Amino acid sequence: MFKMTRRTTLRRMTSAMLAASLGLGFTAAAHANDTIKIGILSLTSHSPSIIAAGKGYFGEQGLDVEFVSFQAAQPMAVAIASNDIDFGMTAISGGLISLAEKGAIKIIGGALQETPEIDGQKILAAKAAYDAGLTSPDKLVGHSFGVTTQGSSFHYMAHKIADKAGFDRSEIRIVPMQKVPAVIAALKSGQIDAWSIVPNIAGALTKGPEVVEIGKVSDYIDNYQVTTVFTSTKNVTDHKDLVKRFLAGLAKGIDDYNAAYVDKTLGADDVAAISEMVHKYVYADQPMDKAAPRIAAGAMRINRNAKLNLASVEDQLKWFQSEKLVPGGVTMDDLVDTEFVETF
Amino acid sequence: MELILEKINHSYGDMPVLTDISLSVGSGEIVCVVGPSGCGKSTLLRIIGGLERPTSGEVLMSGEPPADSLNPLTYVFQDFALLPWRTVEGNVRLVLEDHRIGRERVGAVVDDVLARTKLTEFAAAYPRQLSGGMKQRVAIARALSVNPAVMLMDEPLSALDSQTRDLLMDDLIELWTQVRFSACYITHNLAEAVRLGHRIVVMSRRPGRIRDIVEIDIPLSERPGFPTETAAIQRRLWEMMRDEARAADRELSDVA
Amino acid sequence: MSLDRSLPSAAPATEKPGAAPTRPVPFRGSGFTHRPHRHVAPLVFAALLILWEIGSRTGFISNISLPAPTEAAEAMADLFRSGMIWKHLSASLFRLTVGWSLGTLLGIAVGLAIGLFSVARAGLSPLVSALFPIPKIALLPLFIVWFGIGEGSKVATILFGSFFPTVIATYGGVDNVDRSLIRMGQSFGLSWSSIVRKIIIPGALPAILSGFRISASIAIILLVAAEMIGAEYGIGAYILMAGALYAIDQLIAGVALLSLLGLAVAWLIGRAEKMLLGWRI
Numbered sequence: 001m002f003k004m005t006r007r008t009t010l011r012r013m014t015s016a017m018l019a020a021s022l023g024l025g026f027t028a029a030a031h032a033n034d035t036i037k038i039g040i041l042s043l044t045s046h047s048p049s050i051i052a053a054g055k056g057y058f059g060e061q062g063l064d065v066e067f068v069s070f071q072a073a074q075p076m077a078v079a080i081a082s083n084d085i086d087f088g089m090t091a092i093s094g095g096l097i098s099l100a101e102k103g104a105i106k107i108i109g110g111a112l113q114e115t116p117e118i119d120g121q122k123i124l125a126a127k128a129a130y131d132a133g134l135t136s137p138d139k140l141v142g143h144s145f146g147v148t149t150q151g152s153s154f155h156y157m158a159h160k161i162a163d164k165a166g167f168d169r170s171e172i173r174i175v176p177m178q179k180v181p182a183v184i185a186a187l188k189s190g191q192i193d194a195w196s197i198v199p200n201i202a203g204a205l206t207k208g209p210e211v212v213e214i215g216k217v218s219d220y221i222d223n224y225q226v227t228t229v230f231t232s233t234k235n236v237t238d239h240k241d242l243v244k245r246f247l248a249g250l251a252k253g254i255d256d257y258n259a260a261y262v263d264k265t266l267g268a269d270d271v272a273a274i275s276e277m278v279h280k281y282v283y284a285d286q287p288m289d290k291a292a293p294r295i296a297a298g299a300m301r302i303n304r305n306a307k308l309n310l311a312s313v314e315d316q317l318k319w320f321q322s323e324k325l326v327p328g329g330v331t332m333d334d335l336v337d338t339e340f341v342e343t344f
Numbered sequence: 345m346e347l348i349l350e351k352i353n354h355s356y357g358d359m360p361v362l363t364d365i366s367l368s369v370g371s372g373e374i375v376c377v378v379g380p381s382g383c384g385k386s387t388l389l390r391i392i393g394g395l396e397r398p399t400s401g402e403v404l405m406s407g408e409p410p411a412d413s414l415n416p417l418t419y420v421f422q423d424f425a426l427l428p429w430r431t432v433e434g435n436v437r438l439v440l441e442d443h444r445i446g447r448e449r450v451g452a453v454v455d456d457v458l459a460r461t462k463l464t465e466f467a468a469a470y471p472r473q474l475s476g477g478m479k480q481r482v483a484i485a486r487a488l489s490v491n492p493a494v495m496l497m498d499e500p501l502s503a504l505d506s507q508t509r510d511l512l513m514d515d516l517i518e519l520w521t522q523v524r525f526s527a528c529y530i531t532h533n534l535a536e537a538v539r540l541g542h543r544i545v546v547m548s549r550r551p552g553r554i555r556d557i558v559e560i561d562i563p564l565s566e567r568p569g570f571p572t573e574t575a576a577i578q579r580r581l582w583e584m585m586r587d588e589a590r591a592a593d594r595e596l597s598d599v600a
Numbered sequence: 601m602s603l604d605r606s607l608p609s610a611a612p613a614t615e616k617p618g619a620a621p622t623r624p625v626p627f628r629g630s631g632f633t634h635r636p637h638r639h640v641a642p643l644v645f646a647a648l649l650i651l652w653e654i655g656s657r658t659g660f661i662s663n664i665s666l667p668a669p670t671e672a673a674e675a676m677a678d679l680f681r682s683g684m685i686w687k688h689l690s691a692s693l694f695r696l697t698v699g700w701s702l703g704t705l706l707g708i709a710v711g712l713a714i715g716l717f718s719v720a721r722a723g724l725s726p727l728v729s730a731l732f733p734i735p736k737i738a739l740l741p742l743f744i745v746w747f748g749i750g751e752g753s754k755v756a757t758i759l760f761g762s763f764f765p766t767v768i769a770t771y772g773g774v775d776n777v778d779r780s781l782i783r784m785g786q787s788f789g790l791s792w793s794s795i796v797r798k799i800i801i802p803g804a805l806p807a808i809l810s811g812f813r814i815s816a817s818i819a820i821i822l823l824v825a826a827e828m829i830g831a832e833y834g835i836g837a838y839i840l841m842a843g844a845l846y847a848i849d850q851l852i853a854g855v856a857l858l859s860l861l862g863l864a865v866a867w868l869i870g871r872a873e874k875m876l877l878g879w880r881i
Binding site (some may be wrong): 074077078081082093095096097098103104120149150151152173175176177178184185186190191192223260274325327 | 663666705741744745748749828829830831832837841843844845846847848
């Protein structure tokens with residue numbers, strides 16, 4: 001089913017690109033029968049919508065759900081802009097802001113957030129650099145720091161560390177590696193000195209001898225709103241009801257996710273049932289017994305009711321603008337629509 | 345120096361090409377070899393110059409080549425074989441550069457042969473700028489520059505139109521009168537053979553063997569004065585060759 | 601008479617015998633030949649740009665699918681204003697020059713070896729055929745392990761990309777050198793090295809130079825791939841960053857820079873051909 005979905009989506013995207021290049025507008029036929037398409041990455045943090053679909057929370061809202069898998073956040077944002085999918089959940093990237101500036105997409109809620117009581121993203125150092133004295137993020141001066149691309153969340157974290165530690169941002173050498181596996185390879189082989197990453201990947205890395213944890217991102221960024229929920233501007237303006245129903249279903253999925261993995265208030269059977277659903281899309285290449293602990297490991301809190309930390313979003317927007325990664329004219333109103341969820 | 349061919353036999357695989365060729369080219373003598381197409385004339389010439397090994401038989405040199413001969417057996421090719429990226433002068437120079445004879449002598453030799461072939465004013469021209477006749481003059485100048493004992497000329501005038509051919513024949517005779525080079529001259533054109541050859545070797549069609557050798561004792565420079573005699577020799581040669589040529593023409597060619 | 605009428609061309613002849621009227625033979629040789637039109641290409645280009653601009657301004661072309669040409673031009677102007685263009689250009693040109701030069705030098709050497717020695721041909725030519733079609737981008741992760749994330753892997757990517765087409769062009773060129781010229785060289789007793797230097801290499805040069813056109817284009821294509829990993833500056837890195845930020849005006853500006861680079865390289869090779877192959881008409 002997963003494969004079929006992807007293939008049809010590919011076809012849809014091709015035709016959509018054709019239409020886009022011809023400059024034709026898009027019709028809202030995508031959800032005429034209230035079918036919505038949700039873009040996901042194969043990460044635990046994308047579980048809430050999977051759970052909501054699996055437990056029928058979206059069905060309660062009269063929504064049929066199709067999941068579309070992506071390899072990276074950027075194409076997901078573009079697919080939402082071209083109305084090929086309806087909802088997505090990723091970190092705030094330069095691409096997302098650019099598309100918001102062009103009036104194509106809007107952030108409608110918050111998802112993953114760093115909170116002091118939950119184990120969050122870690123700052124890692126290569127063993128060689130650690131031995132040479134890089135024992136704390138404050139000593140990143142003059143070191144290289146791996147990122148996927150310029151304007152990615154990794155880039156933001158590196159600069160926030162510099163800001164908080166009190167040295168100039170340019171003292172950290174940002175090394176773009178395009179993809180997470182490439183960053184991991186470079187860190188393990190010591191070709192880059194440092195990186196920051198979600199706890200489950202960090203945990204797997206620090207088990208080996210090549211990588212050492214040197215700090216926590218939450219020490220450097222307050223209440224970091226790591227990922228947000230976003231949709232197309234068209235949905236926000238023309239299909240408010242649909243957006244509300246999606247968020248209502250998602251909220252129940254988030255509650256189950258937090259209960260299962262973060263607060264651990266659910267029984268083992270319930271957790272297993274949820275992991276079963278998630279496993280269809282996350283760590284799907286591994287057998288269930290191996291995948292289940294990985295899904296659960298290092299799960300970070302997702303905001304109840306998709307509450308959105310506006311202060312953190314604004315801080316990120318300001319950072320993008322200060323680094324001239326996005327146009328200076330983008331406002332919070334361009335980026336965020338606050339009518340759907342509680343903000344703080 | 346004399347060049348002696350002893351019982352040359354040659355075949356490509358099972359196909360005999362040349363049978364029992366014995367021949368000599370004396371010093372200062374021009375021997376023309378005529379024959380129908382495909383009779384192995386060019387193969388014979390390649391064997392004479394050491395570019396190909398005969399199946400049996402030997403090519404011998406008797407006596408020493410002239411002391412200043414850099415390349416005793418020197419070819420003049422039908423397609424000129426000039427390097428298109430070298431000027432006229434550069435093409436002549438090419439064959440002198442490998443010999444350690446000093447820059448001054450190279451310059452002197454080049455100037456000399458270009459003057460003798462009336463090419464001095466074209467020294468800086470590239471082959472593409474020259475007519476066919478001029479190109480062959482360059483090739484002849486190049487051959488003369490190494491002072492050969494025997495020139496091996498493979499249909500040198502066949503790619504040229506008939507007026508140019510006549511002019512070049514006059515030039516060749518003038519050059520021969522000056523230095524008396526010896527030559528083995530392959531052609532299918534009987535008029536050329538009668539005009540240039542001291543002896544004319546008539547070959548049969550494949551497998552090529554010597555059918556007859558015709559000697560002409562009229563000095564080369566005086567031949568234009570004997571039109572009836574030369575015409576008669578040419579007619580005799582043609583009668584010898586006609587049937588061979590007709591048969592050769594009707595053969596299915598399976599070798600190039 | 602009736603016969604005459606049915607053959608009108610013959611009719612006047614019977615009226616005025618001996619003085620047939622003349623008329624020109626109709627010209628039938630037109631068409632099917634190409635004449636040079638100097639100004640058509642720029643006009644088509646300009647017309648396309650204007651249509652594109654109008655399309656963008658009116659919203660017919662959505663601002664997500666393509667930026668207006670003026671926006672791309674503005675992004676380009678920004679590069680010049682900030683002076684970043686020189687950082688990007690110098691980084692990319694360094695990688696291109698070093699990678700391409702080494703790649704073509706090695707390629708010519710191996711190509712000559714394959715062209716001249718049957719042992720090298722037997723041993724290397726299948727290897728070249730097997731390795732040529734491998735996309736060098738696929739080997740990038742290995743290059744990073746072998747050559748590091750610094751300049752090494754970037755230069756190596758371009759080096760390998762330009763090496764193979766040069767090898768193939770060179771030995772193809774050697775194979776196509778007129779055999780009669782080589783026989784001429786042998787007949788004059790030229791040494792092996794003279795024949796190679798003075799006959800085979802100049803004879804293969806046209807093919808080698810057209811191989812340069814291909815290898816230089818491949819080098820530019822690979823620039824983006826080479827600068828995927830750990831490149832702070834460079835036109836490829838700039839394009840990748842623009843893609844990641846969905847800054848499509850910068851993306852188009854970067855792509856235009858690559859095009860210009862390609863044009864410049866083609867012009868340089870054209871000059872080299874004029875200089876080295878002046879003998880060819």
